[in-house]
Amino acid sequence: MTPDLDTVFSALADPTRRRILTMLLEDDMAVTDVAEPFEMSLAAISKHLTILAGAGLISQEKRGRVKWCKLEPDALKGASVWMQGFGQFEPVNLDAFEAFLAQELGDSPD
Amino acid sequence: MTPDLDTVFSALADPTRRRILTMLLEDDMAVTDVAEPFEMSLAAISKHLTILAGAGLISQEKRGRVKWCKLEPDALKGASVWMQGFGQFEPVNLDAFEAFLAQELGDSPD
């Protein structure tokens, strides 16, 4: 049921898809709205969303003619556990992520 | 300097490469020895190792005619931090990883 690591990691390997995930951190979005900031066709974004959904990283629900996309962070669990096994890093550094996010979004998180 | 997330995640997206990393968890290895358990040419493994090295996930040092491969877990830091930002998972579960490892290696860790 949980998608395999292949699927999850290769979904994460594309910058467009990671940017989409970052956008969805803030709120659920319709496909068209996800596509808006990208200089790329709607069809291309639609494909990226299909890949993210296939990896379980988002879910999509159609209400009316609008399809809503929602982040599903649990899909990262398996991959995260796998990676952590190598690290024995210092306990996960959320601050570093906040900093990354601020830069990624181009404005400060709330 | 730190390789970007694209490079790291796409390096991790291949099962052969993940298996190589898992092998290197146990000890440093020569290219030929890394290749041994795979049903794949040595050249193919050599390429995989180049990709892993490009992502910073391993380092390679040539001593004599043997090239030693060494895990570089720090390269996972950036990716790990990125992922954790989505999760707010329960604190990293090393036990789950041990279990995974045991299965992956086909024998119990020491």
Added chain:
DNA sequence: GGCATCGTCAACCATTTGGTTTAATATACT
């Protein structure tokens, strides 16, 4: 009904990926 909007499908294209095989290079052994 008629029109605009939301999203996907299908066909197509260029590039990348993951593998092969054969040859070449460098080091070590006797």
Added chain:
DNA sequence: AGTATATTAAACCAAATGGTTGACGATGCC
């Protein structure tokens, strides 16, 4: 010197990837 071993390089190939455009099926609005 000659041979064997360790590794990469080069050329090639099939399949996957990430994009495009244009047509199409739903849904909503007047």
